[in-house]
Amino acid sequence: MTDNRFVNRSELIGILVLAVFLVVVLPLTLDVFRLNLVAKYLTYAFVALGLVICWGYGGILSLGQGVFFGLGGYCMAMFLKLEASSVENTKIQSTPGIPDFMDWNQITALPFFWKPFHSLTFTIAAIILVPGIFALIIGTAMFKRRVGGTYFAIITQAVAAILTILIVGQQGYTGGINGMTDLRTLKGWDIRPDHAKIVLYFFEVGCLFVCIMIAQFVRHSKLGRILVAMREKEDRVRFSGYSVANFKIFAFCIAAVFAAIGGAMFALNVGFMSPSFVGIVPSIEMVIYTAVGGRLSILGAIYGTLLVNFAKTSLSETFPELWLFGLGGLFIAVVLAFPNGLAGIWGDYVQPRIDRLIVSRKPKPEGWTDSSVADGAPAE
Amino acid sequence: MSDETNKGLLSPLRRKLLMGMAAVPAITMLPRNSFAQTPATSAVNTTGLAVTDTEVTVGILHSATGTMAISETGSIEAEKLAIEQINAAGGVLGRKIKFIQEDGASDWPTFAEKAKKLLVNDKVAAIMGCWTSASRKAVLPVVEQYNGMLYYPTFYEGLEQSKNVIYTGQEATQQILAGLNWIAKEKGAKTFFFIGSDYIWPRTSNKIARKHVENVLKGKVVGEEYYPLGNTQFNSVINKIKLTKPDVIFTDVVGGSNVAFYKQLKAAGIDLAKQPLLTISVTEDEIDGIGGENIAGAYACMKYFQSLDNPNNKAFVPAFKKMWGEKTVIGDVTQAAYLGPWLWKLTVEKAGSFDVDKIAAASPGVEFKGAPEGYVRIHENHHLWSKTRVGRAKLDGQFELIYETADLVEPDPFPKGYQ
Numbered sequence: 001m002t003d004n005r006f007v008n009r010s011e012l013i014g015i016l017v018l019a020v021f022l023v024v025v026l027p028l029t030l031d032v033f034r035l036n037l038v039a040k041y042l043t044y045a046f047v048a049l050g051l052v053i054c055w056g057y058g059g060i061l062s063l064g065q066g067v068f069f070g071l072g073g074y075c076m077a078m079f080l081k082l083e084a085s086s087v088e089n090t091k092i093q094s095t096p097g098i099p100d101f102m103d104w105n106q107i108t109a110l111p112f113f114w115k116p117f118h119s120l121t122f123t124i125a126a127i128i129l130v131p132g133i134f135a136l137i138i139g140t141a142m143f144k145r146r147v148g149g150t151y152f153a154i155i156t157q158a159v160a161a162i163l164t165i166l167i168v169g170q171q172g173y174t175g176g177i178n179g180m181t182d183l184r185t186l187k188g189w190d191i192r193p194d195h196a197k198i199v200l201y202f203f204e205v206g207c208l209f210v211c212i213m214i215a216q217f218v219r220h221s222k223l224g225r226i227l228v229a230m231r232e233k234e235d236r237v238r239f240s241g242y243s244v245a246n247f248k249i250f251a252f253c254i255a256a257v258f259a260a261i262g263g264a265m266f267a268l269n270v271g272f273m274s275p276s277f278v279g280i281v282p283s284i285e286m287v288i289y290t291a292v293g294g295r296l297s298i299l300g301a302i303y304g305t306l307l308v309n310f311a312k313t314s315l316s317e318t319f320p321e322l323w324l325f326g327l328g329g330l331f332i333a334v335v336l337a338f339p340n341g342l343a344g345i346w347g348d349y350v351q352p353r354i355d356r357l358i359v360s361r362k363p364k365p366e367g368w369t370d371s372s373v374a375d376g377a378p379a380e
Numbered sequence: 381m382s383d384e385t386n387k388g389l390l391s392p393l394r395r396k397l398l399m400g401m402a403a404v405p406a407i408t409m410l411p412r413n414s415f416a417q418t419p420a421t422s423a424v425n426t427t428g429l430a431v432t433d434t435e436v437t438v439g440i441l442h443s444a445t446g447t448m449a450i451s452e453t454g455s456i457e458a459e460k461l462a463i464e465q466i467n468a469a470g471g472v473l474g475r476k477i478k479f480i481q482e483d484g485a486s487d488w489p490t491f492a493e494k495a496k497k498l499l500v501n502d503k504v505a506a507i508m509g510c511w512t513s514a515s516r517k518a519v520l521p522v523v524e525q526y527n528g529m530l531y532y533p534t535f536y537e538g539l540e541q542s543k544n545v546i547y548t549g550q551e552a553t554q555q556i557l558a559g560l561n562w563i564a565k566e567k568g569a570k571t572f573f574f575i576g577s578d579y580i581w582p583r584t585s586n587k588i589a590r591k592h593v594e595n596v597l598k599g600k601v602v603g604e605e606y607y608p609l610g611n612t613q614f615n616s617v618i619n620k621i622k623l624t625k626p627d628v629i630f631t632d633v634v635g636g637s638n639v640a641f642y643k644q645l646k647a648a649g650i651d652l653a654k655q656p657l658l659t660i661s662v663t664e665d666e667i668d669g670i671g672g673e674n675i676a677g678a679y680a681c682m683k684y685f686q687s688l689d690n691p692n693n694k695a696f697v698p699a700f701k702k703m704w705g706e707k708t709v710i711g712d713v714t715q716a717a718y719l720g721p722w723l724w725k726l727t728v729e730k731a732g733s734f735d736v737d738k739i740a741a742a743s744p745g746v747e748f749k750g751a752p753e754g755y756v757r758i759h760e761n762h763h764l765w766s767k768t769r770v771g772r773a774k775l776d777g778q779f780e781l782i783y784e785t786a787d788l789v790e791p792d793p794f795p796k797g798y799q
Contacts, residue, residue: 033500037493094799104539104584168608169578177579177609178514179488182521192525272518274488316490317497320483321444 006213006220014299015212022205032194039201039269041309042208043069046262048290048301049208049215050255055287056295057224058251059231060148064156065259065286067163068131070278072260074167074174075130077273078114079123080183080191081175099180105172114173120187127264128257135256139249146245148234157280164279179274183267191268204265208302211258215298218254227251259286292334294343304342418474425734427527430503436475436734438463438721439482439498441509441519446486447610451635452511454665455533455717456481457704459508462721465699472725473734480504488518495519499526505734506531508720511713513537513581520545529736531720534713535660535682537584538793543740546723547763548756549716550683552585553795555660558768558785559681560592560630566783567656569627570599575617575641577661578606582632585660588798589630595797602626607633612640618648629657638666642674652677658770663711664777672777684715684753685771685779696752709777715752722748723758755788763791 007015026038047065054060085099093103098110116122138159142152167174175181183191190196218224226247230237238244267273276282293304311330315323338344421433430437440459442452463477471477480502482494491510498504499522506529510516513536523530523544530545538551563569572593576582586604593599602624605617614637621629633641638661645652657678664686667675686697686709696718700710723746728734731742740762747757756764765788771779 031501033496036496040493092794101580104537104580106587165608171579171583178517181517192521270489270492271521272489272492274514274518276487276489313493316483316485316494320481323483324445324485 006217008220011216011299015209015216018212018299018302019209022208023202027198027201032197035201036197036269037309037313038306039197039204040266041306042204042302043262043266043269044286044289044309045208045302045305046211046265047255047259047286048293048305049211049298050258051287051290052295052298052301053215053218053227053258054251054255055290056297056301057219057231058227058248060248060252061153061287062156062252062255062283063153063280063287064158064160064283065255066278066280066283067156067160068135068256068259069263069266069282069286070163070167070273070275071131071134071263072127073263073267073273073277074180075117075123075126075260076264076267077180077183078117079120080186080267080271081180082114082117083186083188084182084184099175100182101175101178101180102172107172111173127260131256131260132253135253136249139252140245143245143248143252148248157283160278160280160283164275167275167278175274177275179272179276180267181272181274183271183273186268191271197269200265200269204269207261207265211261212298212302214254215258218251219298223247223250288331290341292331292341294341294346296340297343297347300341300343300346307342419732424473424732425505427735427737428503429505429734429736431475431505431734434475435478436472437478437480437502437504438724439495439502439504439507439509440479441482441484441491441494441498441507442511443486443515444481444483447635448484448486448511448515450669451665451713452484454708454711454714455508455511457708458533458700458710458714458718459721461700461703462718464703466721466725472728473732477721477725484509484515488512488514491515492518492522495522495528495530496526499523499528505529505728505736506724506739508533508717508724510534513579516540516545527736529724529739531724533717533720535716537581538588538795539584539799541761541763541793543762544736545762546720546743546758547791547793548719548723549713549764550766550768550789551763551791551793552581552588553792553798554763554766554768554789555682556585556589557592558789559658559660559679559770560589560597562681562770562783563628563656563658563679564597564599567627569656570597571602571624571626572599572628572630573602573621573624573626574604574630574632575614576604576606576632577609577611577634577637579609582606582634582661585632586630588795591798599627607637609635609637611637614641614644615648618644618650621650622648627656629655631657631659632661633659634661635666636669638662639669639671642670642678646674652773662773663713664709664779665711665714667773667777668709672773672775675773676775678773679770679782680773680779681768681770682712683766683768684712685769685781686710687771687778687781688753688769689781690752690754692750692754693752710752719748719751719756719764722750723756727758757788759791761791761793763793765790 047069054062081099087097090096095103095108168177226242230244234244289305289308290301292308294300312327315326421431425431440456442456443449463479467476484491484494498507508531510519510532511534516532528544531548532545533548535549535555574586576586590601593601603620659678659680662680726748727739727743727746730746731738743758744760749755756766759765767785768789769784770782772782774780
């Protein structure tokens with residue numbers, strides 16, 4: 001086994017295949033509109049990636065990842081909205097120079113917490129730090145008190161509900177239920193035309209691979225092993241002298257930051273941010289992506305996200321009135337038949353065959369049959 | 381394509397017309413409005429829209445699923461009816477309308493995504509769609525960027541105007557001011573209590589209503605309360621109403637919240653026959669859920685009621701019920717959605733082209749005499765001139781027309797003195 005490297009050979013092949021798929025195959029076969037849709041799907045892949053670490057490995061089921069997705073997305077959207085609300089763009093308003101929804105809500109000056117978002121550097125820092133610190137606070141408050149499992153899941157849901165209500169209620173400051181629309185430029189660079197969409201797509205794919213590498217590193221480090229141990233027998237880890245709470249907080253924070261990066265990418269690629277990504281329903285949907293992909297597989301989560309979203313788009317285009325049933329059926333089928341998701345199908349059926357093929361050709365099987373599913377599969 | 385056109389120049393005019401392939405010079409020789417003959421596609425579509433010699437494709441973009449489906453289904457039905465009727469009458473510039481329906485799924489970003497799909501992939505000539513302000517705000521940048529044409533049916537808050545949108549519902553001042561004037565005069569109302577759902581449309585509408593009450597009617601707003609969308613607990617505001625005893629309760633509570641609101645009003649002993657209530661958000665569609673017995677006596681202020689007594693409406697209502705069932709009801713927005721395809725057809729024929737730029741330019745002044753609400757005309761600002769009406773809810777869920785403005789009310793999306 002290749003213990004000390006954070007990517008073993010079969011994983012490296014998997015990552016390369018994904019890279020070829022995302023960087024070469026999709027851009028060559030899809031038009032810009034579809035490619036932009038893939039970019040949108042991939043923003044959720046960041047969240048799914050975080051959930052693999054936090055839920056799949058750490059065993060912490062968070063049903064509130066939309067909160068972090070939203071925080072990241074809103075930070076980005078605030079920057080973009082300020083840039084789109086220059087005095088000349090907004091001269092028909094009673095108060096030019098502030099975002100349009102503030103003007104509709106009789107706000108006459110930019111609120112203090114909006115002001116720093118004129119700076120891109122501050123915005124990028126905020127995208128990472130705001131959700132990170134928020135996750136740290138929630139995590140500390142929960143895990144230090146040994147709140148876990150179902151209770152934790154419920155609390156994260158409550159947080160998602162609270163944040164949605166806050167955003168919708170404070171519409172003068174947040175755009176309310178409409179969200180922040182009509183985002184136009186990033187430092188003067190128009191993010192709306194086709195060529196910009198392509199650039200943004202590749203930028204996003206790049207960020208995704210950085211996150212994949214971080215996730216790989218966490219998984220293969222000692223930290224990852226402690227996470228798995230904790231998931232299996234928390235007390236034993238605690239009695240061995242580890243601070244269980246700190247590891248959980250860390251996993252939760254990583255998942256939060258990944259989700260926030262996804263949210264920021266969403267605002268950039270879609271030109272839009274709204275509370276409909278923050279609440280309970282989208283948060284649960286994000287868990288479903290991970291479940292479909294396989295919650296123990298880093299790459300599976302990405303394929304799962306792509307598959308579910310692709311199914312969502314194509315089903316709803318083909319059957320505008322019935323598509324939700326089709327999608328529901330897909331989820332039930334996956335969960336019933338393949339509890340480990342796509343990665344489980346791969347690990348149980350496809351991988352062994354490929355291995356056999358390779359073995360029959362090259363009789364040296366050692367060292368690269370490590371299947372990500374097998375070594376991380378839960379005991380229950 | 382150009383080869384055929386050149387060949388066509390040499391052959392007899394009649395044959396070209398029969399083939400439906402009239403060449404560019406030939407079309408200029410035709411009498412200007414003779415649309416019995418089909419003009420050449422290359423002449424009426426210079427921007428690559430989905431127009432063939434026999435068909436033109438438009439998009440229908442509403443929520444068929446999710447919380448908004450209950451409201452938007454009526455709009456989908458009305459648009460399909462209008463398209464069918466237009467096709468039965470010969471189509472647009474000799475072309476049958478084909479529609480592609482997409483589901484916005486009550487989710488604003490999905491609306492944006494689907495609008496983009498309709499414009500970029502399907503190259504639709506126009507989109508009939510959106511319902512909530514949030515969905516329109518999401519779609520607006522898309523139709524502006526890809527130069528599409530959106531026909532938007534809902535009464536809304538105003539503060540918006542776009543080359544790429546025709547607003548077939550009323551904007552806030554159009555809808556509200558006439559109703560307030562009427563109730564102030566008729567009931568001698570001086571004090572008003574505002575209740576709304578908490579989002580941009582009720583907030584803006586109430587802002588306009590407040591300015592009008594305070595500055596024009598010289599009355600007083602004794603309370604203004606907002607509740608989140610979907611809220612079902614109105615007891616505290618009902619207690620406040622009992623305490624402040626306003627002359628008029630003015631509401632813009634939307635969607636399912638209405639059911640709880642009117643039931644709780646009734647349970648609290650507020651008799652709408654004695655306590656005037658003016659709503660701008662309850663149409664026949666909502667009463668279906670609220671129940672006529674819970675809202676009978678309330679006044680609603682909008683531009684259309686199913687019970688309107690005019691020849692257009694007398695043809696429209698049975699046609700709608702024939703297509704969609706005897707039990708369906710037709711509310712204000714459903715009627716406005718019905719106007720969309722017709723106004724688009726009339727504009728295309730006026731412009732003699734499907735090109736969006738030409739339609740946008742030709743829109744002002746287009747009149748639709750067959751509108752179920754009577755007569756409408758498109759204003760320079762792409763909103764409609766329309767009458768405002770007040771109806772009183774009856775037990776059977778229909779409205780009885782009480783008052784209508786004598787003239788068409790001018791749309792004023794950026795009202796001076798109301799901002």
